[in-house]
Amino acid sequence: MAERLLPINPALFLPNPSSTAPRTPPRPRQSTDAIVNFTPQSAHITSQSSEVYSENSKAPEQEEWLKEDLKSTTFYAGTGIDFGSQPLILGDILYRARSVDGRGTIVIEAAPDQAEAWLYAAKFSFPPATCHSEASLIWSALRTSKQRPEWYWVENNLPNLKFWEDVELAGNDEDFPHERIKVFMDEYCPDFGYEKRVLRILVQDKLEPLTSLREEVHYAQVFCDVLQAHRWLYDRCRILHRDISMNNIMVRKVDGKIFGVLNDLDLASRVTKEMSATSKHRTGTRPFMAYELLDSDPKKLVPHLYRHDLESLFYVMLFACCRYNLDGESVSSLYDEWLTDSAENLSNSKEVLCNSHKDFNPPVTPDFSGFSKILTDIREIFCDAQYARSTSRRTKTSFDPETVNGTITYEKFLAIVATFGEQKFPIHHPQSDPQPDSLLDEFALEEEEIKAKMGEWLDEDSCFASSEPSGKGKEV
Numbered sequence: 149m150a151e152r153l154l155p156i157n158p159a160l161f162l163p164n165p166s167s168t169a170p171r172t173p174p175r176p177r178q179s180t181d182a183i184v185n186f187t188p189q190s191a192h193i194t195s196q197s198s199e200v201y202s203e204n205s206k207a208p209e210q211e212e213w214l215k216e217d218l219k220s221t222t223f224y225a226g227t228g229i230d231f232g233s234q235p236l237i238l239g240d241i242l243y244r245a246r247s248v249d250g251r252g253t254i255v256i257e258a259a260p261d262q263a264e265a266w267l268y269a270a271k272f273s274f275p276p277a278t279c280h281s282e283a284s285l286i287w288s289a290l291r292t293s294k295q296r297p298e299w300y301w302v303e304n305n306l307p308n309l310k311f312w313e314d315v316e317l318a319g320n321d322e323d324f325p326h327e328r329i330k331v332f333m334d335e336y337c338p339d340f341g342y343e344k345r346v347l348r349i350l351v352q353d354k355l356e357p358l359t360s361l362r363e364e365v366h367y368a369q370v371f372c373d374v375l376q377a378h379r380w381l382y383d384r385c386r387i388l389h390r391d392i393s394m395n396n397i398m399v400r401k402v403d404g405k406i407f408g409v410l411n412d413l414d415l416a417s418r419v420t421k422e423m424s425a426t427s428k429h430r431t432g433t434r435p436f437m438a439y440e441l442l443d444s445d446p447k448k449l450v451p452h453l454y455r456h457d458l459e460s461l462f463y464v465m466l467f468a469c470c471r472y473n474l475d476g477e478s479v480s481s482l483y484d485e486w487l488t489d490s491a492e493n494l495s496n497s498k499e500v501l502c503n504s505h506k507d508f509n510p511p512v513t514p515d516f517s518g519f520s521k522i523l524t525d526i527r528e529i530f531c532d533a534q535y536a537r538s539t540s541r542r543t544k545t546s547f548d549p550e551t552v553n554g555t556i557t558y559e560k561f562l563a564i565v566a567t568f569g570e571q572k573f574p575i576h577h578p579q580s581d582p583q584p585d586s587l588l589d590e591f592a593l594e595e596e597e598i599k600a601k602m603g604e605w606l607d608e609d610s611c612f613a614s615s616e617p618s619g620k621g622k623e624v
Contacts, residue, residue, distance in 0.1 A: 224256055231270075231311040231351055232605035237261050242269060251275045251345075258351065268310060271350045273414075274317075276343035282413045283312035283350055287598040289385050299384065301576040304400065304407040305377035311351035313603045317344075355398040355409055358468065359476035364518050366406050368568035370399060371465055373408030375565055376577045378461075379558045381410070382419065382454055383582050390452050391415040392460035393433035394467060419454075432456075434494065435486040436463045439502065442495035453549065455556040459502070462526050469516035469523065482511055502530035518569060525564045529556055 227238045239257035253273040257266040286309045293299045293306070317327075330344065361367050374397050381387040389396075389410060400407040415431045431452055432441065438456035463486075471480045486494060510523040533552040540547040551557050558580045566573055 224254075228261070231313075231349075232603055234311070234605040234607075235260065236268065236270070236351070238270065239266055245273075257354070267354055268351050269354050271348075271352075273348050274345040275348055275414075277314075277346045278343060280417065281312070281314070281348070281595075281598075282416070283309055284595045284598045285385075285387055285413045285416050286352075287601070288595065289381055289387065292385050298576075299380070301574075302377055302380050305373050305409055307355070307409060307411050307413075308353040309350070309606055310353065311349070311603075311605050312598075312601075313349045315347040315349065317347060353400075355400055355411060357476075358394055358397050358399060359472060360399055361406070361476075362474050364474065364516060365568050365571050367468065367516070368519070368522070368565065368571070369406055369573050370397065370408030371461070372562075372565045372573040374410050375461060375558070375561055376575070377408070377410045378457060379580060380577045381416075383577070383580060386419045386583060387413070387416050388419045388452065388454060389413065389416045389457055390431040391433055392457050392464060393436045394464050395433070397464060432460060434491065435467065435483075436460045437494075439495045439498035442491045442498070450549070454558075455551060458556060458558070458561055459530070461561070462523075462530075463498070465519065465526070466510065466523055469512045469519040470510060471513070472516070473513055474515040479513055480511075502527065503534040505531055522564055522568075526561065529560055 224238045225240060228235055229238065230236075236258040237260070239259070241254060241256055243253065243255040245251065245253040251273040253271065255269055255271045258268040258270045259266045286307055289306055290303065290309065293302045327344075358367070358370065361370065378389055378392070381389065391412065391414065396410070396412045398409045398411045400409050432438075434442070438459040440450050441452060441456055467483055467486070470482045471478050473479050485497065489497070508524055508527050510520050510527075512520050512523070533555040536553040536555045537547070539545075540553060547553060562575070562578070566575055
């Protein structure tokens with residue numbers, strides 16, 4: 149058994165630790181058919197526009213040069229840690245943030261000693277102490293899914309929370325760079341608002357990346373799954389994801405079945421009427437953000453609405469189908485500028501893409517030819533929205549920003565992605581049905597309950613966990 153660290157030492161997970169001699173305890177055998185692409189997020193907040201972007205704002209292939217470096221890192225490999233009652237051994241680093249002002253996120257594969265494969269992804273990050281916990285949102289969603297049999301399906305499409313804990317950065321201030329960063333920022337960038345941090349730990353079941361799929365129809369199924377899970381969260385839990393990206397749409401494979409999983413709720417938030425009316429935060433992963441949210445004009449700032457996540461899903465589908473083949477390889481340079489352009493330029497190019505009434509022929513790769521009509525039909529939704537905007541301005545009639553006068557809706561998206569050729573996918577959530585805001589009081593009570601679970605290993609006997617986790621939830 150590897151050395152076990154008790155309690156968890158926050159200093160171990162500071163960004164870019166100095167190298168030490170590698171430990172060589174027994175290691176779980178790594179599965180060769182499952183490549184993890186767990187993509188955590190971080191907030192970059194600027195005083196001018198109140199933007200909140202993901203740490204990982206680049207597409208997967210842009211970090212190819214990092215992969216071997218990360219996988220060869222041995223500082224953490226073999227370290228044993230007790231996550232509540234469950235001892236796990238850490239493996240290779242799957243993701244490490246490269247930013248000073250972010251959360252310093254690190255994701256590491258983990259498994260029990262002598263396990264056959266890496267079963268879990270352990271995420272360590274340093275968010276502001278006041279930041280809403282991703283774990284509480286996941287826990288609340290899983291609890292809600294058990295309230296009615298017709299909601300059981302969504303367990304297959306959400307991450308399965310196993311452990312979470314917040315560790316205060318106690319001790320001498322010199323032990324942690326965050327205190328020194330705060331002092332520096334407060335002196336030289338007083339408007340930045342750098343906050344004190346905590347070490348936040350989250351362990352969940354291992355998932356696979358979208359690009360692990362090898363059949364076109366499976367991509368279509370995953371997009372349909374995620375669309376429904378996303379709307380279910382919005383309707384039943386009043387949670388808006390706010391960071392739809394290629395890396396946050398993941399895959400659960402169980403007994404030959406494929407399930408799309410809406411992963412990573414780091415930037416998600418509860419939805420209230422007050423939030424819709426006043427929120428000015430622009431959140432997401434830049435290549436997939438809605439063009440309105442990227443607009444740098446402070447007079448045009450709009451709240452992050454449900455339809456903006458639908459627009460992000462369109463960009464994910466476009467990006468995947470126009471750049472990749474079914475071996476998961478990037479074979480085209482289309483939309484390269486989305487990875488490097490300024491927010492203003494990206495906003496302009498996306499606005500032209502969505503609003504131009506010229507014929508649109510999606511430049512899909514040969515492996516994704518079946519998506520051409522789907523992408524064309526979705527893009528037509530945004531053209532209709534632009535016409536509705538123009539009509540409202542010209543006639544000076546009332547305007548509904550939530551759906552752009554009924555043009556951008558969940559039902560319209562679902563009608564397009566519910567079939568792929570001759571294949572019809574299961575429809576679990578046929579129409580939007582938001583719950584009243586009064587339920588937010590109940591959600592607040594749930595968050596208190598999850599706080600009581602902090603530091604415990606949440607197995608199948610936990611109050612929220614399915615008796616058949618990882619894709620074996622009941623189907624309706």
